[in-house]
Amino acid sequence: MDESVRHTCVVGLQFGDEGKGQLVDHLAATANVVVRFNGGANAGHTVRLGESRFALHLLPSGVITPGTTNVVAHGVALDPQQLLAEIDQLAERGISLTGRLLVSDRAHLVMPWQKAEERLLEAAAGRLGLPVIGSTGRGIGPTYAAKAHRLTAIRAGELRRLDRLAPKIAAIVTLQNALLTTLAALSGSAFEPFEVAAVLAALEPCAARLAPYLADTASWLDTALADGQTVLFEGAHSALLDVDLGTYPYVTSSACTPLGLGVGSGLRDARVDRVIGVLKAYGSRVGAGPFPSQADDLAAARLRERGQEFGTSTGRPRRCGWLDLVLAGYTARRCGVTGLAVTGLDVLSDLAEIPLVVAYDLDGQRLTTPPAEAVDLAACQPVCEMQPGWRSSLADCRDWADLPAAARAYVARLAATCGPVAYVCVGPRREQVLPLPATEEIAPRR
Numbered sequence: 001m002d003e004s005v006r007h008t009c010v011v012g013l014q015f016g017d018e019g020k021g022q023l024v025d026h027l028a029a030t031a032n033v034v035v036r037f038n039g040g041a042n043a044g045h046t047v048r049l050g051e052s053r054f055a056l057h058l059l060p061s062g063v064i065t066p067g068t069t070n071v072v073a074h075g076v077a078l079d080p081q082q083l084l085a086e087i088d089q090l091a092e093r094g095i096s097l098t099g100r101l102l103v104s105d106r107a108h109l110v111m112p113w114q115k116a117e118e119r120l121l122e123a124a125a126g127r128l129g130l131p132v133i134g135s136t137g138r139g140i141g142p143t144y145a146a147k148a149h150r151l152t153a154i155r156a157g158e159l160r161r162l163d164r165l166a167p168k169i170a171a172i173v174t175l176q177n178a179l180l181t182t183l184a185a186l187s188g189s190a191f192e193p194f195e196v197a198a199v200l201a202a203l204e205p206c207a208a209r210l211a212p213y214l215a216d217t218a219s220w221l222d223t224a225l226a227d228g229q230t231v232l233f234e235g236a237h238s239a240l241l242d243v244d245l246g247t248y249p250y251v252t253s254s255a256c257t258p259l260g261l262g263v264g265s266g267l268r269d270a271r272v273d274r275v276i277g278v279l280k281a282y283g284s285r286v287g288a289g290p291f292p293s294q295a296d297d298l299a300a301a302r303l304r305e306r307g308q309e310f311g312t313s314t315g316r317p318r319r320c321g322w323l324d325l326v327l328a329g330y331t332a333r334r335c336g337v338t339g340l341a342v343t344g345l346d347v348l349s350d351l352a353e354i355p356l357v358v359a360y361d362l363d364g365q366r367l368t369t370p371p372a373e374a375v376d377l378a379a380c381q382p383v384c385e386m387q388p389g390w391r392s393s394l395a396d397c398r399d400w401a402d403l404p405a406a407a408r409a410y411v412a413r414l415a416a417t418c419g420p421v422a423y424v425c426v427g428p429r430r431e432q433v434l435p436l437p438a439t440e441e442i443a444p445r446r
Contacts, residue, residue: 025430
């Protein structure tokens with residue numbers, strides 16, 4: 001690692017599921033602090049150590065690395081029960097977070113009525129002919145909406161005074177029951193009104209257990225930086241799911257690029273020396289929304305099986321296809337990527353040829369940047385360039401020079417559009433992340 005690099009941000013450049021958890025876990029060995037700054041339990045980051053698999057939804061992927069301090073910042077939509085479940089699961093496997101985890105007291109809580117709202121709203125939208133996003137049902141969108149509405153939002157720090165929070169919850173429950181009853185009628189769905197006593201009974205043990213972790217994390221990070229600690233920022237979801245820059249409205253509800261780092265953590269993004277954009281060597285998408293590079297059923301099934309493309313959070317099978325350089329080039333520019341981490345190369349190892357989407361045709365017009373509207377992106381016909389495959393396993397490669405020439409050429413083609421490559425991953429485990437030598441020449445961006 002370049003000694004001049006102290007603070008790094010890891011972001012996904014596609015529709016999620018690129019392998020960000022693997023990169024964060026790899027880089028955590030050189031970091032003092034790992035910060036999760038956006039999203040909620042609808043995200044899923046996977047870390048594999050040998051045959052062990054860790055599925056994380058709210059905890060930063062640095063928790064597996066001894067000695068790191070892990071921060072859940074105020075930009076995260078915090079489901080307290082999910083967070084505690086993850087803490088307990090790690091404890092059962094011998095990993096303690098005592099003294100290693102800080103949770104922002106300004107993070108907004110995901111409450112049970114927000115999960116119900118998300119479910120009912122999707123059902124009502126479908127009946128009324130509005131876009132159905134295909135949400136995970138984790139209540140993340142309604143939580144961020146409540147944050148903007150302000151009156152019905154609850155922040156983690158309020159758990160310190162349940163006596164003061166209880167009457168607020170009673171008022172919110174009354175309001176939410178009225179709104180959700182109407183929404184249920186519109187959607188044709190069943191809805192069981194919430195009871196204040198039950199909500200408080202479920203929240204009370206969470207409040208007691210979370211109390212030791214709550215902190216003003218932005219101020220804590222100020223001190224950590226002043227003390228010379230190295231910080232690794234972990235972005236959840238990915239640039240094409242960003243609420244502003246993604247394939248709107250088929251996006252998540254938070255800022256998923258480094259542009260959201262400052263808002264989500266309380267620190268200026270200018271403090272970040274390096275932005276690693278994680279780019280999977282093929283494409284996948286979960287839920288609804290345009291996906292121009294989606295493969296035919298047979299090829300998609302093969303990619304799904306080889307890549308184990310099933311959601312970490314939901315288990316849903318992902319739609320699979322080829323790498324879309326139109327979208328990846330766009331997100332690399334928006335994210336200010338200084339280096340790429342190319343993942344999933346091993347999934348392509350049995351192909352004689354590999355399609356790459358290099359442009360679109362839309363109503364007879366050739367496009368090399370994506371249109372703003374999802375309906376137009378869905379109508380785009382991909383223009384593909386065929387790359388030779390390598391037809392050999394990469395599992396035992398431990399150095400850039402070990403890769404077949406065709407695999408190196410494929411990576412160089414991605415670099416030509418998206419920027420310099422810093423890492424190549426030839427499998428899902430920690431030891432399968434291959435740093436590229438600083439002297440290795442990868443094709444410059446066109």
